[in-house]
Amino acid sequence: MFRPLAVVLLLVSTEPAAAAGLDAASINDAAPPSVKLPGPHQVNASVARLEIMLDRAHFSPGEIDGKLGENARKAMIAFAGANGLSFDKAVTADLWSKLAASSDGAAIVNYTIAEADVKGPFLEKLPPKMESMKDLPALGYRSPREALAEKFHMSEELLQALNPGQKFDKAGDTIAVANVLDAGNPAPVARVEVDKTRQTLSTFDAAGKLVAFYPATVGSAEKPTPSGTLKVTAINKNPTYRYNPDYKFKGVKSKRPFTIKPGPNNPVGSMWINLSAEGYGIHGTPDPAKVSKAESHGCVRLTNWDAGRVAAGLAKGTPVTFVESAR
Template identity: 70%
Template structure:
């Protein structure tokens, strides 16, 4: 009888997937307040939950990857600032309670992959050079897994980790995903503020209340963003990228203009928010994991989903203020020529 019991237990264990680091949906949904807001290379259930809560509260940690990196820490700090709460070496119960109260529902939910998710078309490989993109019919995702990860604001590594043995290219397959779809409320954004030094974008209402926060890649030393105040002049979804050889981007040898078709892996992602200075805009990116970690061509780069959310909550005429230094006084936009950058 004992031998039969042992055999039954071993059989059950063999059918039960082993999740590295305890990153199974139940562990994430049941996770308690993280003990310390410190970074780690190892994903944890409590940080996955923290990032999802921040995302749903409009304080984006960027790509949800289960690690409390720089972007997640900046988002947590901004949330504490907006709610007049302290954030020192530990996350306080008051801060955690305030965050969990911003939205309802579990952090992780089941999702059944649809025919549309796997239909494509998908790129065999995303070219590394812009010039090699111009002949493509669309800058699509490279796989259903990439598309699903972006749809739920997750890194592909985290999507894999909480779905061991799952096939992302099979319609009807049920997978575990971050519960972020339809979780955010509309925001009355009256002003956008971009901090060049901190690589952040903040959205405020008419009274000056901080409504939303996004990590951003803001220009570069080679092609800095402008100073002062610009305005939103247009919002384009699924933009076409137009390269002007006068930009002289590093690594681009073409001396003739060319265009790159729309798609989430377009150089400006799936959303372009045009600003009132030629060649400047706020846009998405084909590489969400590098937001605020690599230079842009002078524009303001967000994850595709953050750019889409921001575009849905602003309108033409919304002022966009650029801060050269944290806490500086807001000045009018400069009249001098501006550095060139990417545009649609």
């Protein structure tokens, strides 16, 4: 368990996300942040590089957006604690060096858009209500830009800022993206721990070592996540979502069950890890920016890519323990 601590970072750039000065070079050459705390809505080259290194080390900051948000802070605290490093009011040289050592290659790299990235089909509009989704043939991405941003664990705004004027709809074009695809999956998971208070999910190996860490949305007031230890009973990629009217979710008026076709914009995203309590699971989301910032219907919500990484290390029977840490 890790105690939240204050973080002080250097403001490398005070410009907004679309600033011309924010490019691959400014992120790849960014120095360790220290001294001054950037605002939570300011995009920062050092923070972007830090987020990418954390993602590659399997200490996920959630959506990589270049902002020093709550999820990036959680990941830094967890990484420092797991590596026995001092972490108080600054990102120390030791912490930065340890992250850099676990992350080969540049933070931002070039990528050539493939035919599959722009093939679609894409949704013209994502309905805001579940009932309106049930008749759609699939819950795909809304645009090539959304698909590419998710592929590289980025916010659409940061992807666009790094590629000004790019429409992301032409195969063969070269774009700048976060270097996260070759990070691989973490070690096999012997145990999962979900912290209901801190809104995080951690995985441990057979020796009890923390091997990966993720921000999460855990439950809601209307349907709290269960306590105690459950087990993984099934892992389903690209799941069909089945709504049970007994759940009585807020905003859903249907009194009959219905299903929603698979796709990354499905209510449970592109991955469902079923748990041994009926109706509960660990899953993805159509809105990665809201992970740990909006309520879930009782389940554990991760970004689609983090849910995929967690699933890759699990097997049926893996224990998932829900805890409530001290604030």
